[in-house]
Amino acid sequence: xxxxxxxxxxxxxxxxxxxxxxxxxxxxxxxxxxxxxxxxxxxxxxxxxxxxxxxxxxxxxxxxxxxxxxxxxxxxxxxxxxxxxxxxxxxxxxxxxxxxxxxxxxxxxxxxxxxxxxxx
Numbered sequence: 001x002x003x004x005x006x007x008x009x010x011x012x013x014x015x016x017x018x019x020x021x022x023x024x025x026x027x028x029x030x031x032x033x034x035x036x037x038x039x040x041x042x043x044x045x046x047x048x049x050x051x052x053x054x055x056x057x058x059x060x061x062x063x064x065x066x067x068x069x070x071x072x073x074x075x076x077x078x079x080x081x082x083x084x085x086x087x088x089x090x091x092x093x094x095x096x097x098x099x100x101x102x103x104x105x106x107x108x109x110x111x112x113x114x115x116x117x118x119x120x
Contacts (some may be wrong), residue, residue, distance in 0.1 A: 010057065014050040042055055049086070050080050 021043040028036030056079025064071040 010054045012049060014047060017043060017050060018047045022072070046061075049083050052082060056082075062083055 020038050024036060024040035024043060028034075028040055056075045059072050059075040062072040
């Protein structure tokens with residue numbers, strides 16, 4: 001009973017998040033707001049994460065067969081590993097972008113003479 005309730009919660013969260021993503025994307029396009037569009041892309045990534053978790057949890061519930069004598073119980077671990085790898089790649093990307101931003105600010109600071117108004 002508790003497992004079925006957990007699956008329903010994940011399913012409801014997935015569809016609610018996906019619906020909100022679409023509505024936010026439409027609102028961002030109509031308003032021309034890059035911030036709202038980027039937030040909708042972030043929500044879409046959350047939806048993918050929830051969808052993968054839901055899929056792999058369902059697969060993990062399958063029983064054993066001739067090919068998988070233990071069953072599919074490790075599929076939930078596979079979903080968690082995929083989510084962890086995606087999060088780590090996102091973190092690495094953020095660090096690289098921050099490094100570029102710092103280097104770019106150094107570039108702009110060197111372009112202005114000391115006597116002028118500088119953004120630095």
